[in-house]
Amino acid sequence: MRKTGYEGRTQISLVSLEELVPGEHLVRQIENAIDFNFIYDLVRDTYSEDTGRPSIDPVVLIKIALIQCIFGIRSIRQTIKEIETNIAYRWFLGYDFSQPIPHFSTLGKNYVRRFRDTGLFESIFARVLEEAVKHGFVHPDVLFIDATHVKANANRNKYVKELVQEQSKKFQDLLDDEINQDRIAHGKKPLEKKSEVSMKEVKTSATDPESGLFVKGEKERVFAYSFHTACDRSGFVLGVKVTPGNVHDSQMFEDLLGEVARNLSTPRAVAADAGYKTPYICRTLLKEGIRPVMPYTRPHTKDGFFRKYEYVYDEYYDCYICPANAVLSYETTNRDGYKMYRSDPSICQNCPLRDRCTESKDAVKRISRHIWAEYVEEAEHLRHTEGSKQLYQKRKETIERVFADLKEKHGMRWTTLRGLKKVTMQAMLVFTAMNLKKMATWLWKSGRRINRTHALFQYVLQIHKNSHCF
Structure with missing residues (x-):
């Protein structure tokens, strides 16, 4: 039986970090994937050239933040402790065995005072994505969007109730114009714009007022932020928007789609869940020549009653025909953009199917139809095609996988910062780390070596070994 002594603890060896970091370590793959020197140009305006004390290398500050995000370390304080004892992390930063690692507060103060409102993290995200596009890894022809x-x-039990103004929909002016056009076409007077401002009561967090109360069912009520995200079929994140948790997913769809189209290209198809299956989104996609890939939505009719699809719409006569072959004629178009169709009570009074049609005491059946309903119907028709079925099945492999990795592997089940701007910064760093990790791994597996620093170190190391320096 052999016993190992403890002499190695005090042994002095002449060795370099380059020798000790495994050849397949992730930090080597990342260093090979991208040259971080582009960061100097992004932060040049925030540093003085000839006054003040010597600063910490900004690339080191960004790399420390990336280490935290890539390896899912819970806090920046813990990250500094890990770097102090981890040889691979020191190698990644360019620090030797004896150099002191920056204090954790240094990073926080730089992010708050120096990098705040500079768009630095959005620029870094864009640069990493640009490199991935350059290598042919990104395929923006199909987008997968979700939140x-x-x-x-923030503590969910500490809040104040406030009256806030309801935000109008971004497309409200367009909708109002089409509503009035439809009313005029039916011989109705156009509606005047509302002069009164609608108010609503909301719960605002006393800890983080910029977050929003997220309610999911009866059990989950927490203050949260929404990460609206778009990715491609390979899982590369192409666009991110951060909002309070009480902002509906569909409200940020157009902004997210526009960001991806400006930075990359207009996709040929967009896959999204049922929360995005609204008349305006379907109209926007089809008008732009983009294929909407959306799921089946279950009707909300009571059990035992006819479903809405059992009432046939006649486009030529602009009316509905009920299962008893009676006509529901146009009645009006309301402010929400819905055209109302009304049955004849004298016919419905003695109809044998009345019990399955309506519970109205005056024997009237009404059906609503949005003025953009034809776009939703077209999206529903495309749902049955084989191409749409295959694309929608890929959601679980793409956008759902991105969110799973975000929370499980990169520590974003909850935010560590407060305020929309800081949380946005944190989100951009994490998504940058995810894209960078994927790109670095794929480049390494393909055998492509982009950064020459590693090769130079190996060359120098070999010269020293050949000359018996070690």
Whole structure:
């Protein structure tokens, strides 16, 4: 039986970090994937050239933040402790055995004072994505869009109730114009715009007022932020928008789609869940020549009653025909953009199917139809095609996988910062880390070596070994 002594603890060896970091370590793959020197140009305006004390290398500050995000370390304080004892992390930063690692507060103060409102993290995200596009890894022809809720750093029981103004829909002016056009076409007077401002009561967090109360069913009520995200079929994140948790997913769809189209290209198809299956989104996609890939939505009719699809719409006569072959004629178009169709009570009074049609005491059946309903119907027709079925099945492999990795592997089940700007910064760093990790791994597996620093170190190391320096 052999016993190992403890002499190795005090043994002095002449060795370099380059020798000790495994050849397949992730930090080597990342260093090979991208040259971080582009960061100097992004932060040049925030540093003085000839005054003040010597600063910490900004690339080191960004790399420390990336280490935290890539390896899912819970806090920046813990990240500094890990770097102090981890040889691979020191190698990644360019620090030797004896150099002191920056204090954790240094990073926080730089992010708050120096990098705040500079768009630095969005620029880094864009640069990493640009490199992935350059290598042919990104395929923006099909977008997978969804949103996930990340719990805010706030106590859900500490809040105040406030009256806030209801935000009008971005497309409200367009909708109002088409409503009035439809009313005029039916011989109705156009509606005047509302002069009164609608108010609603909301619960605002006393800890993080910029977060929003997220309600899911009867059990889950937390203050949270929404990460609205778009990715491609390979799982590369192409666009991100961060909002309070009480902002509906569909409200940020157009902004997210526009960002991806500006930075990359207009996709040929967009896959999204049922929360995005609204008349305006379907209209926007089809008008732009983009194929909407959306799921089946279950009707909300009571059991035992006819479903809405059992009432046939006649486009030529602009009316509905009920299962008893009676006509529901146009009645009006309301402010929400719905055209109302009304049955004849004298016919419905003695109809044998009345019990399955309506519970109205005056024997009247009404059906609503949005003025953009034809776009939703077209999206529903495309749902049955084989191409749409295959694309929708890929959601679980793409956008759902992105959110799973975001929370499980990269520590974003809840935010560690407070305020929309800081949380946005944190989100951009994590998504940058995810894209960078994927790109670095794929480049390494393909055998492509982009950064020459590693090869130079190996060359120098070999010279020293050949000359018996070690």
